[in-house]
Amino acid sequence: MTVSAACYAESTHSMSVGDYIRGSQIWKSIFRHPAPYDRRNRIVVMLTNFFLHLHPVSVKQQGIALSYTWCMGGITFFLFLVETITGVLLMFYYRPTLEWAYQDILALRDVTTLGVMREIHRWGAHAMVITVWLHMYRVFLTGSYKPPREFNWVVGVLLLVLTLLLSFTGYLLPWDQLAIWAITVGSNMARATPVLGHEGPGFQLLNLGGYDLITSGSDARFLLLGSRFVGEETLNRFYILHCVAIPLVAAGLIAIHFWRIRKDGGISQPL
């Protein structure tokens, strides 16, 4: 037997590829501890990994029971991540101007490689609206909003509103008939805002020397649309709200939501 053949036999015996990789300096520099095969390292992995440290080291059985949580909060969060990733990819192809918005979406449909990202983004958004409702449904039905989790329920309600607003602002971006008319119908309501809408009750209350301060060019709807009708300014406003402002606020609130789950004693348990 040659030396190299002997070495080969030796190495296949004692060391798998996985072991080799896990023994390498690169791997160790990243993970800093042996694979989580034993109890000690299963604890260590939760404490040293940035992503995993969102979780505690151990949880009560009920906290991970699918029949209890329906996994709806987790799925909502995952969908938020999917939307972020596909959304960033779409931003590479989409320009929020009257000239290009529709054309770019057409191109995504017809010529762009992986244009299916638009489908995933849209269906993911619809799915997220549904899962966030179902999550609220289960949180209510398990009474999990009761002390000490009242405040996290409030954070949740804000997240629910933001999820709907994210979906609503995104609806305009394809700039087709479906988009502008849905946004027109939706934002027409703002015209009737009491005091602050120019067709709302009490708008005459805000006036200076007989001149109304609230007109179609200065009311709540104008603030939302940046214009008297759904136009280019609206597209720009909704684009920034959709891609930057609301996601940032939502991400911040999600962080608080998760932090509070831990601080409030984990997933609710029967006492």
Next chain:
Amino acid sequence: MHVDPFIDPHPNLTPAVLQGLGWLYLVLSVMNVFWCARVLKQDEHVRIRLFGMLGKGVEIPRAASWAIYSSILATIAFMHMSWSSAEYIGKFWLSLTPDGLIESSIDSIVANPVSYFVLSIAGTAMMIFFREWLVKPTVGWIMLNVAILFMALSMTDYDFRQIVGKPDNVPIVALLYLVGGFTWLYFFHAVENDRRLENWDGEGAIPVLNNEDNEKVLVWPDLVYAELICMIAVTTVLIAWGIVLDAPLEEPASSAKTPNPSKAPWYFLGLQEMLVYYDPWLAGVVFPTMIIGGLIAVPYIDFNKVGNGYYVFKQRAFSVITFLFGFLTLWVAMIILGTFLRGPNWNIFGIYEFWDVHKLVALNNVMLSELFWVDLVTPITGFAPEYKNSDPESVKTLMILIREAPGFIALIAYFTVLPPLMAISCLKTFFHRMGFLRYMVFTHFLLMMAALPLKMVLRWTFNLKYLVNIPEWFFNI
């Protein structure tokens, strides 16, 4: 009748539809094979007697009937697939008769706001009332089967497919089945916990589901792996959904061409439906704010400390019933109505009905002030609260207030008389346990929530449009 799919512009059956339905029936059949196996394991028998008198009859396993049902479904699936070519289509018989008895009776119920709303309320109420029967696995399974068969049969109708098959409407179909399924699951757990708590002597750990060996487990691997599997499953569903169904893209935006109907995004259709009964300042601004405010207030209003951390019904009957009505009948059912039944001119259409732009619905709505002054008081007293444009502002305001006094009085009474009245009658214990402020907040949110169905009833019974009608100030209620 021979329907040629190449000539008929609105074909009820096409080869693609039959193919698709074939797969659906096949999946349903396989599901029922699994169910059959489950039933067989439980080894229950039923006695079948011919006409109730011929001897003692025979004893057969309960699973046998499920086996027969599954094989019928398999046959139907096979039939769909093998007949799904253009030449057979005209002879295909398993479909709803266009405008036949089934279609027209279902449409006459759903295409009417009164029966639709009554049905959704009655459905929710029956679910709560008959929950112990509802949660029997067999009952749940049969209901699932009926729901899927209903969907499959309805798909043989062209107009139904037009509305349900719109890409943006597909999630709402999913929502319907998901909400139904999870509501059932809730009752399944809650009824079991109710039963356990009834027999509990109060000693030791509370004997609810999941709490027997509720030990701590390590997150790695138990949770981390579950999450991984869940993420893969969600990703797979999304990618498959994205490949099968194209995202909608209509004609380029044009502010000159208003589509009819113009609909808000589907998750706001409950609010748009409220526009039928209330003006935009209420339906579009005040009520949404109240919904958000009411949800935020929930944990601070609910003084009942039990029922935290497990599904239960009896310990929290009031809050659960309120929430179920709010979510199921005032939110989900309204979205379904807005999406599937509201057509051109915001008229209501049946699920099998063609969206005819020219459908006319007579509107003869009246105002409370008209009912009160024109029909009742003025003929007797001769006094009418009217003003001329030349009158000074103060006279105008006074006349408007007098004219609308009946509505204002009704509203003020609703919000100020009812809460104390309930505090000494039906909500006595609530008042004592909540304290004044909390009780007031609670009853006002409750009355706000009830305002929608109440206005609906007033509309349907008296054609009442507005309680208070001051177009001069854009103030209509």
